[in-house]
Amino acid sequence: EPVELLPLDTVFAEKLLETAIKSATLVSATKEDYLQKAIQDTKDLVRPSFERSMIGSDEEKRKKSFNFEFYSVMRAITNVLGERRVSIRDFQLAWGRELVSMYAPSANRKDYSSPFPKIDEFEDYDYDKNKLLDALGAVTVTLDAF
Numbered sequence: 001e002p003v004e005l006l007p008l009d010t011v012f013a014e015k016l017l018e019t020a021i022k023s024a025t026l027v028s029a030t031k032e033d034y035l036q037k038a039i040q041d042t043k044d045l046v047r048p049s050f051e052r053s054m055i056g057s058d059e060e061k062r063k064k065s066f067n068f069e070f071y072s073v074m075r076a077i078t079n080v081l082g083e084r085r086v087s088i089r090d091f092q093l094a095w096g097r098e099l100v101s102m103y104a105p106s107a108n109r110k111d112y113s114s115p116f117p118k119i120d121e122f123e124d125y126d127y128d129k130n131k132l133l134d135a136l137g138a139v140t141v142t143l144d145a146f
Contacts, residue, residue, distance in 0.1 A: 008062050017073050019102065023095040024077040028084040038076040046072060104141035109133030112140050 021039075025032050050068040054061055081091055100107070112133055 005063070007059055008066055010062070010066075013066050013069075015102070016099075017069060019098045020073055020077060020095055023098050024080065024091055027090045027094050028081055028086045030080055030084065035076065035080055038080050039073055042076040042079070043068075043072045046075070100138045100142070103145055104138040107134075107138040107141035109137050111137035 021032065021035060024030065025035055047068070050064070050071075054064050054068075056064070077091065078088065081088055104111075109130060114136075
């Protein structure tokens with residue numbers, strides 16, 4: 001039996017979109033009004049597809065409306081990045097850094113605790129264990145905020 005989703009946190013949802021737009025304008029050296037026009041053009045293009053599914057309770061409609069907003073913003077950002085020949089990875093990293101700086105600015109590996117037993121300290125890793133633990137600490141702090 002699927003677990004019922006929590007209600008949409010509209011404040012967080014709006015911040016998520018705002019930081020995406022901010023990060024995209026920074027990495028692509030694009031003016032925000034140009035990106036906003038691209039977002040509006042995308043909304044106008046895809047709105048009919050999303051409107052057909054906008055049924056259900058008020059909460060379901062809010063979630064579907066956010067899906068529409070999120071899709072439109074991400075598609076427009078992807079198109080603008082492609083025009084500017086900017087790596088999507090650069091955008092993703094900038095967006096992630098912005099979110100971490102907002103929600104977990106001082107988090108590190110001390111903030112993460114694993115439910116799994118510790119592995120041998122002398123085991124060879126294919127990754128930087130400390131960077132991974134710092135990232136997991138940031139995720140833990142961010143999720144605990146909600």
